[in-house]
Structures are given as C-alpha cells and as structure tokens.
Amino acid sequence: MKILHTADWHIGKKLHKHELAPDFDLFIDWLCQTISAREVELLLISGDVFDLANPSSEARKQYYRALMKLRKLDCKIILTGGNHDSPAMLNAPREILKELDMHVVGGLPEDLADTLIPIQNESGQNEMVIAAIPFLRDADLRSAAEGETYAERVEAVQKGIENTFHQVADLCKTHYPNVPALAMGHLFAAGMSTSESERDIQIGNLAAFEATHFGDYFRYIALGHIHKPQQVKALVPTFYSGSPIPLSFSEYADKKRVLILDTEKGYEPESIAIPSFRQLLKISGNLEALQFKLSELENSRALDTLIELILKEESYDANKILGFDQLVTEFQKPGFEIVKHRTDFTHKIQGASALYNQHTQLQDLKPKEVFEELISRHEYDTETQKEILAAFDELLEEVQSDDKTAADA
Template sequence: MRILHTADWHIGKRLHKHYLYQDFDLFIGWLCDIILEEKIELVLVSGDVFDLANPSAEARKQYYQALLAIKNLNCKLIITGGNHDSPSMLDAPKELLNALDLNVIGGLPEKIEDCIIALPQSKNPEIVIAALPYLRDADIRQASDGNTYEDRLKAMRTGIQLKFDAAANWCEKNYNGIPAIAMGHLYAAGVSTSESERDIQIGNQAAFKAEQFNGYFKYIALGHIHQPQQVKAKVPTYYSGSPIQLSFSERKDEKRVLIIDTEKDFTPKSITIPKFRNLKKITGTLEHIKNKLTKLTWQGTLTTLIEIELHEENYSLKKLAELDTLISDFSLPNFEIIKHRAQFSNQQLQTGDVFSGKQKLEDLKPKEVFESLLNQESYLPEEQIELRQTFDELYELLHTTD
C-alpha cells in the first residue's frame, strides 16, 4: 500500500492579521496531483487540522472541500485531532464521514480499539493504523499520579507510552503479522521547533522520548512540530511538518510530505511542496531597511509577506517616526509589510511601550507578557519557577479544554 503522511494543516491560520486561505487551497490542489501521480491509496493527517478550536465558516468550508477532493480520488483518508483542534467539533459529523468512508478521530475514544483502523478492509487487511489523536491531560493522567511538578511530568510521559503500548498490543493480538503504523500528535524530546507551535504537555517540559514508542509499529507518523524532521527511535519516526509556512521562523523551511510504500520498506520518501508564497524578514538599521525595500524582486504565486525589525544603537523618536512613514508609504505590487517593530541597544522599551504602537499586544505571545510582568516583581527564584509551572499548566488547560 502507498501511504502519504502529512500534518498540521492549520486551516484558518492568520499570520499577523493576514489569512492564509489561498495558501491552503494551493496546497490541496498540489496534494491531489501528487495523490494521482504517486498512486497514493491512503492519506494520514496527524493532527492540527484547524488553527483554532472554533474555526470560522470559511475554514470549515475549506476543510470539507479538501475531504471531498481527496475522497473523489478514491483515496482513503484518516485524520486525527491535534492540540489546536476541538475533539467534539471534529467528531460531530462522524457518522456522515464514516458513510463517506472517511475516518476522523478528534479525541481519544474510551476504548483503544476504536482508534484501530484496518485497511483496505478489516477482514483481509494489508495495513493497520493506530490513529491516536493528541492526548490531553485527562486522557493520560490519574488523580493518584502525584501532586509535585516532577510527578506530573513523569505521569504524563508514562501515560503517553501506555496509550501507544495499548494500541500496539491490540494490533498484535487482533492483527498479528499485519504491519501496523501509529499516528501521534505530541512533542518529542530533542526536536527543532518554530515560533508558530503552541507549547503542549506542560510547556513542552514533559517531552516524550521517542525511544519509548512501541517497537511493534513499523512507522510512527507524527504531527505538532512544523519543521519536517526525523526523530531518533526504534522504528522510522517522522514529523512531516506543516505544508505551508505558518510563521516567519519557517520562511527557510523546505516543506514536504512523506510517502511510504509498504511493499518495499517503511523508510519514507520525501516530496518537496512548492513554495506558493515567500516570507521575507528584513532586519537592520533604517538605512539598511530602506535599501532592502528598493531591491525586492517577486517570486512565487502569492503576495510576498514582509516582517521588518529596526535595530539601532541609540533610541530615537525621529527614526521611529521615519520607520512608521516608510511602512505607511510602502506600495509595491505583490509585496505587503504585515509587521514591524523597533529595538534599540542602549534603551530598552518601558512597560508602557511594549503595548504601544511599536509592539502591539496581539503580536506578543501570552508567555512573553507573563514573563514581562513576572520580571517586574521581586519573587524568589523558587517562587518564579513555581509560577512559571502554574502558568504553563493553566495555559495548556485553557487551550485543550473542549
């Protein structure tokens, strides 16, 4: 069987108020071409289908259009929920999607066997998929797991391993001899991250060691990390990465999908996704920025988005005003400046300036705001550690409660 692994679609993503709907449409069009060219029989999407738990009408429309486009190619599709997704929202049309032979598992079912999908049919399968979605705290921790921070981290890592072990054991017991693939959405220790990923599993502190994955599986199809990469484990374990650039930190990433041919082996072939849009970051003095803006050349299909960072030695209101004027007067076809900020070596911004026009609140991550406030208070080191741990847990709870 020929299988394609992708993840982290983040439909409805907004990059500094600029929606990436066009980018996703172009990716799906390209993906459908690849499905036909490579004779793909099964597509795996390992979590974070949407960027928000309550996606917009436009994002939902794109999602269902993508499902139908892949379905019309006579290709099987298995989707699991990620930490950005609402399990109930993904699971709501379950019966309808099952009637269309589309498998979507938004949240962890009560029975592990409900995550197991045998293909092309359960009576005579060629492959078995353990489709585990993002494992929330309630899925993997018990009330008796301990109250200290270290106890909670250990319980979370152990809980993740137990779920994958349970899935592997069920596959081995009921489909012995049939190759099994696991899908997962988690943060593995030692991986390279980008700015667009939201911390999970207690601020990424409960990093799961990939060596803990059950060796029964032939391949682990992971999601959550947007930079495509292999993870060192007993079996081939890969993050496919996000198909489009979701932050300026990903502007140089080579996006890809992975293809497994089970008749050969389970080492995937990588296929590069075309770059439909360029992201450009210009950093330097005011004169350097002016010079770079005059030498821009357009490539790609969509408008190039630009982020500007002014770096000057001494604080200057005049240069801030010149930068604002430069941004407001900028007009070049196929280019758009969507974010700018200023930094001065000899004068840090005051607290009031952090939330001024120079650095907007919506451009800051919640952790950055929290750290800024924390650093203004006279807490003991051990108190700061406890407050950071509490913040991480509350933040994750806020974004993973359905």
C-alpha cells in the same frame, strides 16, 4: 501500498491578521495532483486540522471542500485530532465521512480498540492496520491526585503516553496478528526543533516524550505537532511531516514537505517538497538599509510576499522612529505587504529611575526635569532638541488640563 503522511494543516490560521486561506487552497490542489501522480492509496493527517478549537464557518467550509477534492481521488483518508482541534467538532460528521472512506478520530475513545483502522486489499483481506492515536490530553493520561508535585505530574503524563501506545500495540497484536501496524500521534518528542507558531504541549516542554519509549512494534510512526519537518530518534522510522505551509516568520526558511511510504520497498519515507506558494521575508537593518532592501524586492510567487521589517540602530533616535513609521506607512509595492514591524536598539533606553543616582527620588522631580535628563543622553542637534521639548510641553499641558477637568467634575 503507497501512503502519504501530512499534518498540522491549521485551517483558519492568520499570520498577523493576514488570511492564509489561499495558501491552503493551493496546497490542497498540489496535494491532489501528487496523490494522483504517485498513486497514493492512503492519506494520513496527524492532527491540528484547524487552528482554533471553534473554527469559523469559512474555515469549516474550506475543510469540507478539501475533503471532497481528496475524495474524488479514491484515496482512503485517516485523520486524527491535535491539540488545536475540538474532538467533538471533528467527530460530529464522523459517521457520514466513514461512508466516504474517511476515518476521523478527534479524541481518544473510551475503547482503545476504536483507534484501530484496518486497511484491506482488493481481495478483502487485512493488508495493514493503522493505530490512529490523536492528541492525548491530560485527562486521557492520568487521574489528578492531591499533593502531586510538578515533577510527578510530568512523569505521569509521559508514562501515560507510553502506556497508551503500548496498549494500542497489544490490541494490534490481538486483533490483527501478523499484519503490519503503523501508528499516528500528535505530541512533542524530546529534542525536536520548534517554531514560534507552536504552542507548548502537555505540561510545557518538560513533558516532551522520549521517542524510544514508543517501542519497536509499529513499522512507522506518523507524527504531528512540530511544524519543522524532521526525523525523531526512535526504534522505528518516526517522522514529523511538518506543516505544509509556513505559519510564522520563524518558519520562513523551512523546506515544507509531505512524506510518502511505499511499503513494498520498506518503511523509510521519501520526502516530497511542497512548492513555495508564498514567501515570508525577514528584513533588518538601519533605516537606509531598509529603504534600499525594500526598493530591490522582486516577487516570484503566486501569492503576495509577507514581510517582517526590523529597524536595527545603535541608539534610540526619535527621528529614526518617525522615519521608520513613515517607511512602513507609505510602503506600496505590488506583490508585497509589510505585516509586522519592530525596532531593535543596541543601546536601549534606560528606565526613568536609572537616569539618576540612588540618592535622587523620582517623586521629588518634575516631569519635565526627567524628560530633559532623558534627551540629554542623546546626540540631538539644538534645533531638533527644541522641537522635541516643545512637543513634550504641548503633551504635558494637555495631560494636566485633562487632570484638572476631571478634578473639577
């Protein structure tokens, strides 16, 4: 049997207010082509189907459109909930989807046997069983006891994860003896490399689960939650497929993929690269370097390239800030969009209290005296310094006028 493992779709995700819906649509089209070309019979989606627990109507429509496209391929689908998903929302159409050979386990059921989904061959015999374990919430894993320490709570969560997987393994042995079993999971395994788009799981990263505690019963464990594709050090083949599209600028260099198992050959998966539909760029340098790098850009992707622009300068300079803001505002190049920009100064501005020695009290100084001391630390020419002081006087007068008006009211 050929099985495809993916996870962390995050439908409805926005990258700095920029919609990633077109990226997901292109991924689904590619996924359908891959399933058809590789004759995949089973699709595993290991959690975080949506980016928000209460997704928008557009995100829900995109989800159902994706399922209908996949359904046309006569491929069985098993989908579990992640920490971003609402179990109730995912489970709502479960009975209808089941009739279409799509199995959804949004949250941990009361009866763990309900996580077991048998896969039958053409003769109607059980060929395999999938333990579809969703994201395990704190309430699923332990009962809160008054007086527990933080360390004890973390240990209880970790032990709860271990017990859940072991109990499900025992159920597989009981209900489906001598049938290969695979497991799905959505959690943070110890030692994994993460990105800024991931939210901490359980009680922070200290609750990272030691993957050897999964045991050695399952032939393969298909994980979700970590967006960077990677293998987990465990007793059986255990992998994060990673997210199919970049979800943050920290993922700009990740090689996105899906994993395909051919059980006739074994349970080590083959990594299939997903085409890059959109490029995320981090561009940094001083003002002159940024201007040059932006002018040299060439787009070779189907979708607009999104840019994070970082101004790096030795010292704070109001003129450079003004020039940087102007560069961002006026940037117009087909196929490119600056969606995030920030400044990074090697020598940061001191706080007002740090401008004077410890014997000087800030409350004894006038605002203009503090400002004059601040700009004296920078190498402005005389004309620029006059313009800055004039602008400060104008702002100060406006603030004092507003304060007076408020006091007279």
